[in-house]
Amino acid sequence: MVLRCSCCGAWSATRLDRGLTPVTPRDDAAQDLAWVQQVQRHGDRTAFAQLIRHHQGPLRALLRRLCGGQVALADELAQEACLRAWQALPGFRGDAQVRTWLYRLAYNEFLQHRRRAESQLVAASEPLPEHDEATASAGAPLARSVAMSLDVQKALMQLSPAERDAVVCCCMAEFSHSEAAEVLGWPLGTVKTHVLRGRAKLQTLLAAWAPTPSGDAT
Structure with a gap:
């Protein structure tokens, strides 16, 4: 299931289980x-x-x-x-x-x-396989989903480990900054800093998948 990251505007192929027990202890x-x-x-x-x-x-x-x-x-x-x-x-x-x-x-x-x-x-x-631009742009949902997933994976690997953990927790796993700080063992300000940096990098790296005015990724 492809979900849009509500925090950074990048697109992610991460699967989130909505039925999970809340993380807040x-x-x-x-x-x-x-x-x-x-x-x-x-x-x-x-x-x-x-x-x-x-x-x-x-x-x-x-x-x-x-x-x-x-x-x-x-x-x-x-x-x-x-x-x-x-x-x-x-x-x-x-x-x-x-x-x-x-x-x-x-x-x-x-x-x-x-x-x-x-x-x-x-x-x-x-190396991660390259996706076929022609196939992905042809409108095949599965091909586009696979291509998107590969691009997100590549983009995440270009972040620093700290940026990656912060983005995964706050953008993909949907933790609040406070929850992520508790999970990661970091100060709240550190979490916010790494999310901000990681988000900025992902917006650039995943610009090709930015939604168009019609709501579809380019």
């Missing part, structure tokens, strides 16, 4: 901390399970958005994040809210997956 910091203390003091697996159940809906929604709607991959990363959380909880010092800490672990799992995937692409040394 519940604000029960005191209860979260109580569960964490039970784990730290007694190794309480039941308390840990309650903590995970409390956050698993929004956490999985976050990962599904970051993964472009790939449910199996997102759930696998969520399981890895939960394992990391269990291993790291004894050293949790409360410098951040528990929910922010959990989301950061999940984002780190996503980053590791992305780096592995990018390394495999580089190792393969296979």
Whole structure:
């Protein structure tokens, strides 16, 4: 499903699942901390399970958005994040809210997956295929969708990693700047700066897909 990025005006072939649980987590910091203390003091697996159940809906929604709607991959990363959380909880010092800490672990799992995937692409040394301009302009919906997707992929790869993460979170996954700041672990101003820079670059790189007055891409 091709969607227009409401933030930057660029076109994207990213698939977004409208049925996802909202990313905004519940604000029960005191209860979260109580569960964490039970784990730290007694190794309480039941308390840990309650903590995970409390956050698993929004956490999985976050990962599904970051993964472009790939449910199996997102759930696998969520399981890895939960394992990391269990291993790291004894050293949790409360410098951040528990929910922010959990989301950061999940984002780190996503980053590791992305780096592995990018390394495999580089190792393969296979450039993205060029699209056929004549076919794409002939009005074939599938051909245009594929061409658009390839161009968006190429454009995103020309952004810096920080710009790419900010644009994906705010423009394609539809997080607010505040939500993205929590997910990425960045100051709000940093998120806004990278979105602005990435948006400007994408508008130039994807100018050929800018909608015409009739509402269609050129």
